[in-house]
Amino acid sequence: DQQVKQNSPSLSVQEGRISILNCDYTNSMFDYFLWYKKYPAEGPTFLISISSIKDKNEDGRFTVFLNKSAKHLSLHIVPSQPGDSAVYFCAASAASGTYKYIFGTGTRLKVLA
Amino acid sequence: DVKVTQSSRYLVKRTGEKVFLECVQDMDHENMFWYRQDPGLGLRLIYFSYDVKMKEKGDIPEGYSVSREKKERFSLILESASTNQTSMYLCASSFGGQETQYFGPGTRLLVL
Numbered sequence: 001d002q003q004v005k006q007n008s009p010s011l012s013v014q015e016g017r018i019s020i021l022n023c024d025y026t027n028s029m030f031d032y033f034l035w036y037k038k039y040p041a042e043g044p045t046f047l048i049s050i051s052s053i054k055d056k057n058e059d060g061r062f063t064v065f066l067n068k069s070a071k072h073l074s075l076h077i078v079p080s081q082p083g084d085s086a087v088y089f090c091a092a093s094a095a096s097g098t099y100k101y102i103f104g105t106g107t108r109l110k111v112l113a
Numbered sequence: 114d115v116k117v118t119q120s121s122r123y124l125v126k127r128t129g130e131k132v133f134l135e136c137v138q139d140m141d142h143e144n145m146f147w148y149r150q151d152p153g154l155g156l157r158l159i160y161f162s163y164d165v166k167m168k169e170k171g172d173i174p175e176g177y178s179v180s181r182e183k184k185e186r187f188s189l190i191l192e193s194a195s196t197n198q199t200s201m202y203l204c205a206s207s208f209g210g211q212e213t214q215y216f217g218p219g220t221r222l223l224v225l
Contacts, residue, residue, distance in 0.1 A: 009153070032211040043117070043203055043216030044156070089155060093211050100171070101214060103148075105155035 003027050004092050006104035014112050019077040021107050023090035026071065030092040034101065035064060035075050038087045047088075048075070080111045116140070117217035119204050125223045132191040134220050136204030143209045145187035147171075147179065149200040150219075156203065162187055163209070194224045 005024045013019045023033075031052040036044035050057040050064045050073065057064050063076045077084055087108050091101040120135035136145065146161040148171075158171030160179040168179050176198060180188045187206075191198055201221050205214040 006155075034213060036216075041122075041219070041221070043205075043218045046213050046215065049213065091156075095211060100158060100161065103156040105153060 002105070003030075004090060004102045004104040006088075006090060006107045008107050009105070010108040010110070012110045012112060013080045015082060016079045019075075019080045019084065019109055019111065021075040021077075021088050021090075021109065023073045023075075023104050024071060025073075025092050025102075027092070027094065027102075028071065029094040030102075031095050032093050033064070033066065033073055034091045035062075036089045036091065037084075038089065038106070044089060077109075080109075082111050082113050085109055085111045117204060117206055117215050119202075119217040119220050121220050122218060123221050123223075125225065126191075126194050127225055128195060130191075130194050130224075132194050132222065132224075134189040134191075134202055134204075134222070136187045136189070136206075136217055137185055138187075138206040138215070139185065140206065140208075140215070141184065142206035142215075143184075144207045144212075144214075145181065146205040146207075146214060147177075147187065147189045148203045148205065149173070150203055151200050159189065194222075196224050198222065199224045 034049045035047040038044040066073045087106045089106045091103045093101045117138045147159045148156040162168045162181040178190045204217040207214045
């Protein structure tokens with residue numbers, strides 16, 4: 001039972017355009033969400049987070065949107081750069097749970113120069 | 114800056130060998146985690162620890178054990194390696210609760 005889903009395994013975007021990565025979750029108890037970026041042969045690096053009390057969080061070129069009623073979050077990257085090419089994971093946790101984050105399966109973003 | 118280090122970047126082991134993967138963090142984090150990453154499956158939690166000598170099973174603990182004798186160090190043990198344990202192993206740490214997890218560079222393990 002995949003509680004966090006990233007239904008697009010890959011995405012290609014032209015440099016300078018917007019990249020939109022999507023993530024859906026099924027557990028309504030999830031109240032904190034993270035996005036990570038991962039380059040090959042490296043560990044994931046934290047990008048941005050959002051709490052369920054917000055519907056948007058912005059950090060430079062990265063914005064995360066949360067739609068609680070749809071149980072959906074998205075990561076927007078504007079403008080996209082070739083260095084953004086990586087695998088992106090979303091992760092979710094519940095305050096009432098343990099210390100666990102549940103990760104999605106990842107979306108491979110390729111930004112074309 | 115948080116630093117999480119893993120003892121090896123690449124390992125090749127034979128079926129049946131005992132394998133130790135070590136992780137060290139330098140930020141006095143309470144929580145430490147071991148994940149494996151496989152294509153199409155994302156990151157799956159093997160074990161985690163929220164205090165010294167404390168451990169909890171994650172989603173896929175079978176075939177693995179862990180040890181946390183010191184706060185900064187969390188070891189993953191494969192008692193008898195099997196080919197289906199060929200994977201990328203990632204260690205992470207965090208302060209606690211829902212705090213951001215910081216990952217090490219990963220160990221790519223090949224079991225022949």
